[in-house]
Amino acid sequence: MQATRSVPLRQPRAASSRVARWWAKRNSILIRLLLWLFLLAFLLPFVWTVSASLKTRQELYVELPSLLTYHPTMANYSYVWRRMPAFFLQFRNSFLVTSGAVLLQVAVAALAGYAFARLRFRGRDLIFYTLILLTFVPRAGGLMAQYELMSFLHLRNSLVGLMLAFAAGVPIPIFIMRQTFINLPSAFEDAALIDGCNRFQAFLRVMLPMATGGMLVVGLFEFIR
Known part of the structure; x- marks a missing residue:
């Protein structure tokens, strides 16, 4: 046993x-x-x-x-x-110009960032890296070109002209939005395309709401800058 x-x-x-x-x-x-x-x-x-x-x-x-x-x-x-009655007019103009420029930058950065992150087209990487290299060019180097452009468009001494001038610096916002869209899963976009959405509808209704954090970063960064 x-x-x-x-x-x-x-x-x-x-x-x-x-x-x-x-x-x-x-x-x-x-x-x-x-x-x-x-x-x-x-x-x-x-x-x-x-x-x-x-x-x-x-x-x-x-x-x-x-x-x-x-x-x-x-x-x-x-x-x-x-003592400074013009102060509030100046403050209003500054707020309008800054808000308009930030909205333009967020819109352009979201569209361009999505294109560089998701779309396939010839010269995509070359165009993107060229935009990144533009960040090393001082803004003062393009003042004369901006002045001539605003004169040609008859936008000198106007709030719209100032909005366009300040909204021109978009390489960094485009880089931020591109990285935001790259880090988002593509499965949601593929599901939207399968369900019948076109590319713009998938961007507007599916991908853009998921990129709200990146847009807030761009808006806050450009508003302070």
């Missing part, structure tokens, strides 16, 4: 799974803290500007400036309203 020995069943590694979950949770918390720190660092100049606009002259020129405003006042805004 042979002797038998009972072997205990191997228990699931509950301890190791708990440790893994703890590490994952800790890493997630650290990443969120770092993102919040970066966000605060980027928001600090805007908060400082608003806080300084509400301070008196004495508070602005103290030896140790503070971010907080202990005696907020609207005197600076009333001064601008009374």
